[in-house]
Amino acid sequence: MSMTVRSLTRAATAGLVAAAALTAAAHSAEAADTLGSAAAGQGRYFGTAVAANHLGEADYTATLDREFSSVTPENEMKWDATEPSRGTFTFGSADRIVDHAQSQGMDVRGHTLVWHSQLPSWVGSLGASDLRTAMNAHINGLMGHYKGEIHSWDVVNEAFQDGGSGARRSSPFQDKLGNGFIEEAFRTARAADPAAKLCYNDYNTDGVNAKSNAVYDMVEDFKSRGVPIDCVGFQSHFNSNSPVPSDYRQNLQRFADLGVDVQITELDIEGSGSAQAADYTKVVEACLAVSRCTGMTVWGVTDKYSWRSGGTPLLFDGNYQEKPAHDAVLSALGGSGDPGDPGDPGDPGDGTLSCTATYTRTADWSSGYNGQVTITAGDEPISSWTTTVTLPAQQSVSSLWNGTPTRSGNVMTVRPSWNGTLAAGASTSFGFTVAKNGSDAAPAVG
Numbered sequence: 001m002s003m004t005v006r007s008l009t010r011a012a013t014a015g016l017v018a019a020a021a022l023t024a025a026a027h028s029a030e031a032a033d034t035l036g037s038a039a040a041g042q043g044r045y046f047g048t049a050v051a052a053n054h055l056g057e058a059d060y061t062a063t064l065d066r067e068f069s070s071v072t073p074e075n076e077m078k079w080d081a082t083e084p085s086r087g088t089f090t091f092g093s094a095d096r097i098v099d100h101a102q103s104q105g106m107d108v109r110g111h112t113l114v115w116h117s118q119l120p121s122w123v124g125s126l127g128a129s130d131l132r133t134a135m136n137a138h139i140n141g142l143m144g145h146y147k148g149e150i151h152s153w154d155v156v157n158e159a160f161q162d163g164g165s166g167a168r169r170s171s172p173f174q175d176k177l178g179n180g181f182i183e184e185a186f187r188t189a190r191a192a193d194p195a196a197k198l199c200y201n202d203y204n205t206d207g208v209n210a211k212s213n214a215v216y217d218m219v220e221d222f223k224s225r226g227v228p229i230d231c232v233g234f235q236s237h238f239n240s241n242s243p244v245p246s247d248y249r250q251n252l253q254r255f256a257d258l259g260v261d262v263q264i265t266e267l268d269i270e271g272s273g274s275a276q277a278a279d280y281t282k283v284v285e286a287c288l289a290v291s292r293c294t295g296m297t298v299w300g301v302t303d304k305y306s307w308r309s310g311g312t313p314l315l316f317d318g319n320y321q322e323k324p325a326h327d328a329v330l331s332a333l334g335g336s337g338d339p340g341d342p343g344d345p346g347d348p349g350d351g352t353l354s355c356t357a358t359y360t361r362t363a364d365w366s367s368g369y370n371g372q373v374t375i376t377a378g379d380e381p382i383s384s385w386t387t388t389v390t391l392p393a394q395q396s397v398s399s400l401w402n403g404t405p406t407r408s409g410n411v412m413t414v415r416p417s418w419n420g421t422l423a424a425g426a427s428t429s430f431g432f433t434v435a436k437n438g439s440d441a442a443p444a445v446g
């Protein structure tokens with residue numbers, strides 16, 4: 001029996017599922033006048049970068065939990081944090097973020113598997129053959145730990161140079177393995193977690209320029225040769241030297257037209273007041289105009305912890321007050337609440353969110369069966385869901401896909417992996433394989 005997701009691995013000592021009742025509940029933590037719920041109404045996620053060491057700060061966590069439907073660990077999943085010495089994986093800080101996100105029904109973006117920066121020195125000292133082995137082992141170790149829990153992974157980050165050449169950036173991977181390291185990383189990543197969207201992520205690729213053209217050519221080549229790539233991330237760090245490009249939407253669209261999703265992955269815009277708000281509006285409108293733009297992530301909760309804190313580039317100020325940029329984003333997302341006053345009773349999404357869960361047996365054989373649960377949102381968008389599956393005592397679950405299970409005795413609680421956000425009336429499903437062990441009874445669906 002294989003245990004395929006982190007929560008199963010960590011909970012392996014608790015044994016596998018069993019007994020009879022399945023319920024579903026929509027999370028009502030985010031009212032429709034929050035960023036996450038407004039984005040959900042557009043079929044998108046709205047995320048933020050999170051630093052584990054701020055999770056103990058009450059205002060930080062309250063703002064995070066109220067407003068956002070996806071999180072990206074800002075530094076905690078990088079190579080130096082997760083494999084500081086060869087073969088020794090350390091997941092403590094990243095686990096803390098993932099656990100917190102899951103407890104709030106938020107999705108998680110993985111950042112990042114292969115990057116020239118925040119790379120421990122031992123990686124740079126390896127010869128080519130060893131480096132290839134180490135790169136693949138790192139991908140397998142990190143993705144394996146979080147298998148089924150990450151909606152999108154930045155598989156390779158910032159592999160192209162700035163400037164006009166469109167050349168690859170020098171790095172241990174590029175210098176020793178050549179252009180093929182990117183393709184190899186994506187192939188390894190696909191095998192490591194087939195459910196995760198695999199993204200290439202970069203900056204200064206937000207408009208049409210030599211660098212984005214080079215990335216475009218690579219994606220086009222990958223698609224033509226069947227190299228597994230699902231999405232391209234546009235970091236979108238903007239300021240007066242690097243403003244929101246006028247062809248931002250067109251650039252997102254041309255990538256989408258290659259057959260990949262696009263995501264805005266690290267958005268921040270230096271400035272303040274109405275000018276900053278107007279720039280944020282441009283970005284949100286561009287994403288909403290591209291059907292394959294599946295979500296946006298801002299690079300931090302509050303200005304005071306931004307990597308560019310001097311430029312006050314985020315949506316909440318240092319006291320967690322909503323800035324004009326916040327209200328502009330909310331409005332651009334179609335948020336119907338009063339900006340600045342989240343969670344008004346009577347607003348759409350005021351806590352009366354609902355969804356239904358239906359169970360179907362999709363395959364059956366003498367010793368086992370496959371079950372599928374379909375979650376359908378009610379007449380309000382939802383940003384997450386929780387389903388409890390209880391099976392007859394003899395039965396055990398050997399694998400589960402498109403959901404994140406945790407278990408306690410006979411009860412398996414399933415939350416989203418990548419599929420928490422549902423527009424009103426929209427559906428998603430997760431599936432699982434059960435060993436009958438002599439019982440053919442069906443799980444109940446509640």
Ligand code: G3I
Nearest residue numbers: 049074075111112117118157158203235237266299306307
């Ligand atoms: O945690 C240590 C702390 O113990 C030490 O006292 C302190 C001294 O400088 O450093 C702390 O680590 C810093 C870390 O952020 C956590 O704050 C590192 O020095 C600092 O280099 C690191 O910066 C991060 C940067 O990536 C590194 O390249 C930023 O937080 C992070 O926002 C930034 O994120 C990148 C994306 O991953 C990729 N795209 C660009 C983006 C912005 O640079």
